[in-house]
Amino acid sequence: MTITSNVPADRNAPPITYKLAEFVATHDSGGWDESVEHDAHRTFFNWLGCAIGASNHPAVNIALAAAKEIEPSRQATILGRPEKVDMGSAALINGISSHTFDFDDTHLKTIIHPAGPVASAVVALAEKVASSGREVIDALVLGIDVSCRIGNVIYPDHYDRGWHITGTTGSLGAAAGCARLLRLDTQQVAMALGIAASQPIGVREQFGTMTKPMHPGASARAGLFSALMARHGFTASDRAIEAARGFVQTISDKRKWDEATDQLGERFEISFNTFKPYACGIVIHPSIDGCVRLTRRHKLRPENIKRVILKVHSLVLELTGKPEPKTGLEGKFSVFHGCAVGIIYGVAGEAQYDDSIVNQADVVALRNKVEAIVDDRVGEEQAVVTIQCHDGREYTEHVEHAIGSIENPMTDIQLEEKFDALVGPVLGAAKVRQLTELSWSLARELNVNKLIFTAQP
Amino acid sequence: MTITSNVPADRNAPPITYKLAEFVATHDSGGWDESVEHDAHRTFFNWLGCAIGASNHPAVNIALAAAKEIEPSRQATILGRPEKVDMGSAALINGISSHTFDFDDTHLKTIIHPAGPVASAVVALAEKVASSGREVIDALVLGIDVSCRIGNVIYPDHYDRGWHITGTTGSLGAAAGCARLLRLDTQQVAMALGIAASQPIGVREQFGTMTKPMHPGASARAGLFSALMARHGFTASDRAIEAARGFVQTISDKRKWDEATDQLGERFEISFNTFKPYACGIVIHPSIDGCVRLTRRHKLRPENIKRVILKVHSLVLELTGKPEPKTGLEGKFSVFHGCAVGIIYGVAGEAQYDDSIVNQADVVALRNKVEAIVDDRVGEEQAVVTIQCHDGREYTEHVEHAIGSIENPMTDIQLEEKFDALVGPVLGAAKVRQLTELSWSLARELNVNKLIFTAQP
Numbered sequence: 001m002t003i004t005s006n007v008p009a010d011r012n013a014p015p016i017t018y019k020l021a022e023f024v025a026t027h028d029s030g031g032w033d034e035s036v037e038h039d040a041h042r043t044f045f046n047w048l049g050c051a052i053g054a055s056n057h058p059a060v061n062i063a064l065a066a067a068k069e070i071e072p073s074r075q076a077t078i079l080g081r082p083e084k085v086d087m088g089s090a091a092l093i094n095g096i097s098s099h100t101f102d103f104d105d106t107h108l109k110t111i112i113h114p115a116g117p118v119a120s121a122v123v124a125l126a127e128k129v130a131s132s133g134r135e136v137i138d139a140l141v142l143g144i145d146v147s148c149r150i151g152n153v154i155y156p157d158h159y160d161r162g163w164h165i166t167g168t169t170g171s172l173g174a175a176a177g178c179a180r181l182l183r184l185d186t187q188q189v190a191m192a193l194g195i196a197a198s199q200p201i202g203v204r205e206q207f208g209t210m211t212k213p214m215h216p217g218a219s220a221r222a223g224l225f226s227a228l229m230a231r232h233g234f235t236a237s238d239r240a241i242e243a244a245r246g247f248v249q250t251i252s253d254k255r256k257w258d259e260a261t262d263q264l265g266e267r268f269e270i271s272f273n274t275f276k277p278y279a280c281g282i283v284i285h286p287s288i289d290g291c292v293r294l295t296r297r298h299k300l301r302p303e304n305i306k307r308v309i310l311k312v313h314s315l316v317l318e319l320t321g322k323p324e325p326k327t328g329l330e331g332k333f334s335v336f337h338g339c340a341v342g343i344i345y346g347v348a349g350e351a352q353y354d355d356s357i358v359n360q361a362d363v364v365a366l367r368n369k370v371e372a373i374v375d376d377r378v379g380e381e382q383a384v385v386t387i388q389c390h391d392g393r394e395y396t397e398h399v400e401h402a403i404g405s406i407e408n409p410m411t412d413i414q415l416e417e418k419f420d421a422l423v424g425p426v427l428g429a430a431k432v433r434q435l436t437e438l439s440w441s442l443a444r445e446l447n448v449n450k451l452i453f454t455a456q457p
Numbered sequence: 458m459t460i461t462s463n464v465p466a467d468r469n470a471p472p473i474t475y476k477l478a479e480f481v482a483t484h485d486s487g488g489w490d491e492s493v494e495h496d497a498h499r500t501f502f503n504w505l506g507c508a509i510g511a512s513n514h515p516a517v518n519i520a521l522a523a524a525k526e527i528e529p530s531r532q533a534t535i536l537g538r539p540e541k542v543d544m545g546s547a548a549l550i551n552g553i554s555s556h557t558f559d560f561d562d563t564h565l566k567t568i569i570h571p572a573g574p575v576a577s578a579v580v581a582l583a584e585k586v587a588s589s590g591r592e593v594i595d596a597l598v599l600g601i602d603v604s605c606r607i608g609n610v611i612y613p614d615h616y617d618r619g620w621h622i623t624g625t626t627g628s629l630g631a632a633a634g635c636a637r638l639l640r641l642d643t644q645q646v647a648m649a650l651g652i653a654a655s656q657p658i659g660v661r662e663q664f665g666t667m668t669k670p671m672h673p674g675a676s677a678r679a680g681l682f683s684a685l686m687a688r689h690g691f692t693a694s695d696r697a698i699e700a701a702r703g704f705v706q707t708i709s710d711k712r713k714w715d716e717a718t719d720q721l722g723e724r725f726e727i728s729f730n731t732f733k734p735y736a737c738g739i740v741i742h743p744s745i746d747g748c749v750r751l752t753r754r755h756k757l758r759p760e761n762i763k764r765v766i767l768k769v770h771s772l773v774l775e776l777t778g779k780p781e782p783k784t785g786l787e788g789k790f791s792v793f794h795g796c797a798v799g800i801i802y803g804v805a806g807e808a809q810y811d812d813s814i815v816n817q818a819d820v821v822a823l824r825n826k827v828e829a830i831v832d833d834r835v836g837e838e839q840a841v842v843t844i845q846c847h848d849g850r851e852y853t854e855h856v857e858h859a860i861g862s863i864e865n866p867m868t869d870i871q872l873e874e875k876f877d878a879l880v881g882p883v884l885g886a887a888k889v890r891q892l893t894e895l896s897w898s899l900a901r902e903l904n905v906n907k908l909i910f911t912a913q914p
Contacts, residue, residue: 009619058690065689066682070543073528086527162466162707167655195668198624199675202655204702211652211693214686218656222675228523229671234516236668245661250619 009249013242016260017197020149020241021190023264024142024176029134030443032141036268037443040141045439046105046275046415047098047115048079052435052455053350053422054100055080059210063093063217076124079455080426087124091174091224095120095217096210099166101350102332103279103422107144107272108381108406110151110165111282114273116216117170118143121224122177126448131181133445141270143177143223146193148269150241150248152259158252159204167202167215168251172241174223175230182231187238194236195226197247207281208322208333275415277404278348280332281320283380287312287335289402290385291342294395302344302362304389308370310335311384317372328353339385340366349421381405427457466706470699473717474654477606477698478647480721481599481633486591487900489598493725494900497598502896503562503732503872504555504572505536509892509912510807510879511557512537516667520550520674533581536912537883544581545678548631552577552674553667556623558807559789560736560879564601564729565838565863567608567622568739571730573673574627575600578681579634583905588638590902598727600634600680603650605726607698607705609716615709616661624659624672625708629698631680632687639688644695651693652683654704664738665779665790732872734861735805737789738777740837744769744792746859747842748799751852759801759819761846765827767792768841774829785810796842797823806878838862884914 030037054060055078064078067089076090077083079097084090098104099116107114122139125131131139147169159165175196179189199222202215230236241247241260248255278288287310294300310316312335322334331337331353340363341352357363378384386396401407410418416436423432431454438451445451487494511517512535521535524546533547534540536554541547555561556573564571579596582588588596604626616622632653636646656679659672687693698704698717705712735745744767751757767773769792779791788794788810797820798809814820835841843853858864867875873893880889888911895908902908 059692062689062691063686066685066691069685070545071530071532072543073530075528086529088527162702164655194663194666195671198621198659198663198668198672200657203697203704203707205694205697205700205704205707206651206655209651209692209694211655211691211697214652214691215655218679225523228526229519232519232522234519234523234668234671235666237662237666240660240662240668243662245619247660247662250660250662 009244011244014257016242017193017240018190018238019261020146021193022186024180025186025189027265029138032268036271039270039273040137041440041442042415043105043115043270043273044119044140044442047119048439049419049422050101050104051094051098052080052426054097055426057100059100059213060093060097063096076127077452077456082457087128088221088224090124091121091220092217095220096213099213099216101279102281103276105273105275106282107148107269108274109272110148110155112148112151112169113166114144114147117219118173118177120220121174122181125178125181125224127452131448133442133448135181136448137443139177139180141268142180143173144270145268146176147173149260153255154248154252157254162204164202164204164215167219168200170216170219171196171199171201171222174220175226178224178227182227184231188230190238191236192227192230194238194240195229195234196223197240200251208330274404274406275410277410279350279353280338280348283316284320284335284338285402285404286383286399287385288338288342288348290383290397290399291339292346294387294397295343298395302366305369305387306390307388308339309386310372311375311378312372313378313380314374314376315380317374325358328355328358331358335372336367336370339370466701468701471714473699474650474696475647476718477603478650479643481637482643482646484722486595489725493728496727496730497594498897498899499872500562500572500727500730501576501597501899504576505896506876506879507558507561508551508555509537509883511554512883514557516557516670517550517554520553533584534909534913539914544585545681547581548578548677548681549674552677553670556670556673558736559738560733562730562732563739564605564726565731566729567605567612569605569608569626570623571601571604574676575630575634577677578631579638582635582638582681584909588905590899590905592638593905594900596634596637598725599637600630601727602725603633604630606717610712611705611709614711619661621659621661621672624676625657627673627676628653628656628658628679631677632683635681635684639684641688645687647695648693649684649687651695651697652686652691653680654697657708665787731861731863732867734867736807736810737795737805740773741777741792741795742859742861743838743840743856744842745795745799745805747840747854747856748796749803751844751854752800755852759823762826762844763847764845765796766843767829768832768835769829770835770837771831771833772837774831782815785812785815788815792829793824793827796827
């Protein structure tokens with residue numbers, strides 16, 4: 001037969017789906033250096049703390065009430081709580097709780113929060129199939145490599161369009177991690193990735209609502225089911241990620257194909273994962289850091305402050321420009337609120353995003369003195385903060401690397417303090433100590449269920 | 458505070474999410490004329506036949522095996538089978554089976570197959586909550602109105618990008634239908650639509666694999682869970698569909714806002730739903746129709762045919778240009794196969810898409826004589842078919858309205874014959890008769906479970 005047709009889009013994309021599948025199926029267990037292994041444990045530990053910390057939040061209560069409508073079996077634990085649900089619902093709910101405080105990890109190159117989708121899916125499945133800690137770490141490293149590599153391919157165009165890149169790439173990462181845990185072969189992993197490629201989750205309009213943390217949860221569940229369906233023989237395109245009408249080209253106008261497989265198995269994206277000191281959107285952190293530094297250094301008192309002037313990249317206001325937040329959740333999307341509590345409290349932990357603090361008179365008053373000026377010569381990861389006092393003093397700080405960045409990372413001790421602050425109020429000091437130890441030694445644990453059992457009240 | 462920022466995209470879109478929510482929550486039960494009511498019953502009946510007809514297909518067996526991994530409760534029936542699963546899994550699996558033969562309904566303005574997502578979600582939930590037939594029909598009409606109206610807003614740009622519009626708009630339609638069935642109020646329906654707006658399902662690269670029919674299934678499940686979460690108080694943006702970083706603007710570069718709410722409650726999109734006489738992609742139908750007409754009219758014999766020349770719109774080859782299908786599923790995406798069986802058998806039902814027929818020597822030989830020429834002066838719903846014979850005869854047919862189109866619809870009797878051919882082999886003649894009667898009288902049934910019980914073997 002003769003075919004005469006327009007050829008749209010890029011039909012010559014490299015075989016990414018298959019190459020990533022082969023990598024996930026065949027890469028050696030622990031086949032990376034010590035620093036990658038350590039970063040994987042940090043990623044797991046930070047995710048666990050965030051998930052337990054928010055486990056009694058209304059968003060989690062509601063998601064659990066909805067999940068109960070399907071009368072779920074008791075396969076997997078909701079971290080920090082006594083309830084068990086089917087592993088799909090556990091992936092959903094732990095994914096929600098891990099992102100509810102917006103306090104989780106960030107792959108700065110893409111603003112992906114990679115652990116939420118991947119770890120939530122892998123751990124729910126691991127509990128059901130009684131995986132070893134080694135298998136969980138392997139699945140986490142490989143799953144996050146897949147989601148962040150695809151993120152590198154499509155960022156920033158994809159994100160700029162309005163997609164919440166954590167949830168869209170999260171389905172792929174969760175599918176990869178679960179496929180690894182199930183020891184699927186290359187062809188089956190390709191099918192799992194293919195099935196997941198039809199399930200991108202999340203648009204940015206949801207920021208400030210419960211649906212934002214639902215994105216990593218829903219993508220965790222979608223990825224887990226994709227792997228299960230692939231195991232039983234369900235078919236998808238083995239070019240689902242790269243084809244002309246596949247995931248990448250449908251979801252993004254621009255793409256850097258090389259990012260998908262360059263140095264595959266040599267460079268691991270989990271090495272570029274970072275952890276937040278402040279419980280809010282990452283783009284706010286440099287501004288808060290600048291406020292905290294100036295306040296400490298010059299012993300400033302809030303009542304003495306006349307104006308706070310921020311010079312920031314346009315993305316800061318697009319993502320976190322809420323001028324008058326009314327709830328803690330909205331406060332996380334307000335650079336103005338973050339700066340006010342940074343000055344008043346010297347920190348911006350979950351406590352500073354309580355509804356009562358967001359509406360407290362002194363916080364509101366100081367917030368109203370914060371001005372933001374967009375200047376795209378200032379990098380997304382930077383801020384120039386100027387504080388003017390009523391007594392005429394004026395100080396300026398140019399924050400190039402906020403704490404928690406690649407260049408200025410949180411130490412393991414700081415991560416433990418963060419974990420303690422999140423988990424202590426939920427499970428108590430003894431479990432904080434046990435979970436801290438079990439997390440650092442995870443790769444040596446024969447059965448992940450010891451840790452998961454400890455994560456219950 | 459002062460905000461200086463670029464304002465991207467369209468920030469002045471009308472309040473579509475809220476208006477549609479209000480419509481779904483408050484429109485009168487049966488608040489439409491007799492023809493809409495009749496079209497709703499035709500839509501339900503055709504969906505039911507397709508779902509039962511494919512209920513023993515490998516895609517359904519595999520999806521069920523995967524669903525069993527979560528040890529589901531026995532809440533809802535897999536149509537045509539003895540098994541029951543939780544209502545989320547039932548929505549997924551019935552959605553898969555209803556689209557597996559690619560024999561389901563088509564909203565021609567958008568190429569959406571609307572019943573798959575909406576009916577599969579609504580019926581699974583209806584079984585659990587023991588809804589009346591009246592409530593099911595109401596949910597079906599309103600849910601399909603939502604998905605097809607949003608489809609009208611974004612078609613064709615959204616589809617051209619590579620999205621499978623059935624699954625992307627399906628999550629919204631399923632959420633709307635389930636929200637109606639649960640009698641959620643306007644604010645809750647808005648949240649259900651908001652949650653669903655973060656879960657578009659499906660890219661076109663999957664056409665020809667099991668993941669294509671998974672799209673309506675996964676969107677049915679996503680929509681159902683969205684309604685359940687909304688009922689319990691989960692929050693989303695109440696501008697999630699129309700906002701600058703919401704569903705429509707993220708997923709499509711062009712949009713016709715008016716389509717969302719023009720004549721809302723007066724014009725119903727279910728009126729524009731059509732039903733397929735042939736078990737393959739709708740864009741192939743005019744070509745098959747032309748072949749069938751010429752073969753019948755001129756008593757052509759396959760061995761006497763030298764060439765078959767099709768003039769078709771470019772979309773026909775983009776969607777269904779597979780030159781050498783190897784399986785029945787691939788055959789559904791081959792206009793060449795469709796024409797060959799149309800000439801040889803005079804029909805293109807599910808039997809003509811069996812793997813054995815796709816690989817049968819006479820079919821392959823005739824398929825290789827079919828040529829397709831793209832001519833975008835020929836409408837998407839048209840075809841110009843020319844058949845040249847070895848004896849020098851040549852005939853041409855310009856098909857303007859294939860059978861099954863709005864202008865040339867299948868009759869109720871033809872729908873019953875189609876239902877019989879699909880359901881008879883699965884459930885037998887007695888159940889075909891009972892289900893046919895129960896479907897036509899659905900709005901008068903006090904409990905939909907009578908029909909669902911009859912749909913089990």
